[in-house]
Amino acid sequence: MVDFSLLDVLRNLALAARWTIVLSLIAFLGGGLVGLTLLVLRIGRSPAARTFVKAYVELFQGTPLLMQLFLAYFGLALFGFRTSAWTAAALALTLYSSAFLAEIWRGCVEAIPRGQWEAAQSLALNWREQLRHVILPQALRIAIPPTVGFLVQVVKGTALASIIGFIELTKAGTMIANATFRPFLVYGCVALLYFVLCFPVSLMARRLEAKLNAPHR
Amino acid sequence: MPPIVDIQGLRKSYGAHEVLRGVDLQVARGDVVAVIGRSGSGKSTLLRCVNGLEEFQHGSVGVDGRTLHQRDPAALRELRQRVGMIFQGFNLFPHLSVGRNIMLAPTLVRRQGGAQAEQAARALLARVGLAEKFDAMPDQLSGGQQQRVAIARALAMEPAVLLCDEITSALDPELVGEVLKVVETLAAEGMTLLMVTHEMGFARKVADRVVFMHQGLIHEAGPPQQLFDSPATPELRQFLAALH
Numbered sequence: 001m002v003d004f005s006l007l008d009v010l011r012n013l014a015l016a017a018r019w020t021i022v023l024s025l026i027a028f029l030g031g032g033l034v035g036l037t038l039l040v041l042r043i044g045r046s047p048a049a050r051t052f053v054k055a056y057v058e059l060f061q062g063t064p065l066l067m068q069l070f071l072a073y074f075g076l077a078l079f080g081f082r083t084s085a086w087t088a089a090a091l092a093l094t095l096y097s098s099a100f101l102a103e104i105w106r107g108c109v110e111a112i113p114r115g116q117w118e119a120a121q122s123l124a125l126n127w128r129e130q131l132r133h134v135i136l137p138q139a140l141r142i143a144i145p146p147t148v149g150f151l152v153q154v155v156k157g158t159a160l161a162s163i164i165g166f167i168e169l170t171k172a173g174t175m176i177a178n179a180t181f182r183p184f185l186v187y188g189c190v191a192l193l194y195f196v197l198c199f200p201v202s203l204m205a206r207r208l209e210a211k212l213n214a215p216h217r
Numbered sequence: 218m219p220p221i222v223d224i225q226g227l228r229k230s231y232g233a234h235e236v237l238r239g240v241d242l243q244v245a246r247g248d249v250v251a252v253i254g255r256s257g258s259g260k261s262t263l264l265r266c267v268n269g270l271e272e273f274q275h276g277s278v279g280v281d282g283r284t285l286h287q288r289d290p291a292a293l294r295e296l297r298q299r300v301g302m303i304f305q306g307f308n309l310f311p312h313l314s315v316g317r318n319i320m321l322a323p324t325l326v327r328r329q330g331g332a333q334a335e336q337a338a339r340a341l342l343a344r345v346g347l348a349e350k351f352d353a354m355p356d357q358l359s360g361g362q363q364q365r366v367a368i369a370r371a372l373a374m375e376p377a378v379l380l381c382d383e384i385t386s387a388l389d390p391e392l393v394g395e396v397l398k399v400v401e402t403l404a405a406e407g408m409t410l411l412m413v414t415h416e417m418g419f420a421r422k423v424a425d426r427v428v429f430m431h432q433g434l435i436h437e438a439g440p441p442q443q444l445f446d447s448p449a450t451p452e453l454r455q456f457l458a459a460l461h
Binding site for chain 2 (some may be wrong): 113115122125127134135138141
């Protein structure tokens with residue numbers, strides 16, 4: 001048995017948590033960019049694009065993230081791409097996040113009353129200007145709580161990347177638990193670190209929400 | 218002189234239900250035309266066809282010499298710059314201050330500079346009696362004030378015609394007067410107005426011509442005195458009688 005003090009456990013977990021953070025950021029930024037593109041296609045006027053996005057969203061919402069990770073890892077190799085656990089995890093989480101974010105944001109856009117579109121149209125704004133200056137700023141305000149809620153899901157979802165051998169918080173926890181034979185202590189610390197990551201995000205969301213609503217109080 | 222609004226043979230249906238069944242209407246420059254009729258008679262739909270908010274299947278709409286091409290975004294943008302619209306529900310942009318509401322379209326569509334747009338917006342606000350509200354948010358205003366801002370916002374694009382779609386119907390009775398007064402002033406200044414209204418007293422006082430719509434057609438039209446005092450058709454007589 002390797003002699004690990006509690007401090008050693010925490011230090012090693014904290015080091016591994018960096019990769020959880022990096023993976024979450026990639027998933028969220030990548031997913032946000034792809035999701036925004038999907039959103040524009042989904043509410044746009046091309047029927048083909050709308051159908052494509054609907055199918056895309058159904059596909060990623062209707063299959064487990066775990067399967068998506070497996071498929072990205074083994075599937076890309078099948079097509080001759082040499083993938084690391086890194087790229088596979090980043091790719092799968094980006095696609096997964098983009099589908100969910102596009103759907104969350106579509107709901108927010110559709111919550112804006114029709115009269116807002118009509119007023120913007122009557123003022124001769126084109127579709128892009130209507131979206132950019134009238135609809136999206138209002139949708140943004142109502143999008144914050146569900147978006148951050150999903151961000152927390154993504155942070156926790158990165159734990160699944162351990163299954164394809166990516167060493168992040170959960171994987172490091174498993175390795176340390178196997179080495180120390182103190183699974184309860186180690187996984188307790190792992191859970192604590194996830195909480196430390198997620199709680200400030202929720203807190204920030206609440207602040208942001210209050211700030212954006214301020215002119216309406 | 219060609220009419221500002223030229224509607225010919227306009228037909229529109231939702232599925233099997235025909236809302237407009239061949240409407241012809243011309244509005245000359247400086248004319249004030251009031252459209253009256255029961256709900257469901259097609260009067261709001263008619264108004265919304267003029268600036269392309271509703272699609273129609275047959276006929277044509279022209280504004281200030283431009284023909285409305287429903288499938289051509291650039292042409293539609295051109296035409297909409299000539300048409301202002303005011304809604305029953307105000308539809309101010311709640312995330313923008315009163316001033317920004319008015320400046321948005323002139324800066325985006327007409328590429329006006331910020332200073333110029335602001336000066337124009339302040340002048341328009343003064344015109345509707347809200348000079349001090351430039352920095353207020355829409356939800357800090359009463360309904361009547363919001364509707365007056367909406368009028369200023371439409372005027373900022375210097376339209377050739379203003380469409381008013383039951384603009385006092387959502388207001389508390391004590392706030393109706395302030396909005397109608399602004400519209401009356403506009404009419405007196407020579408603005409071309411096409412308005413759907415339930416305010417018969419106002420229509421009688423301000424309109425040059427009243428149009429009574431019934432089942433998707435213009436059933437009777439003429440000067441207000443003639444229509445209100447000696448209606449020619451039983452449908453209009455019945456409609457007017459129901460108001461009292």
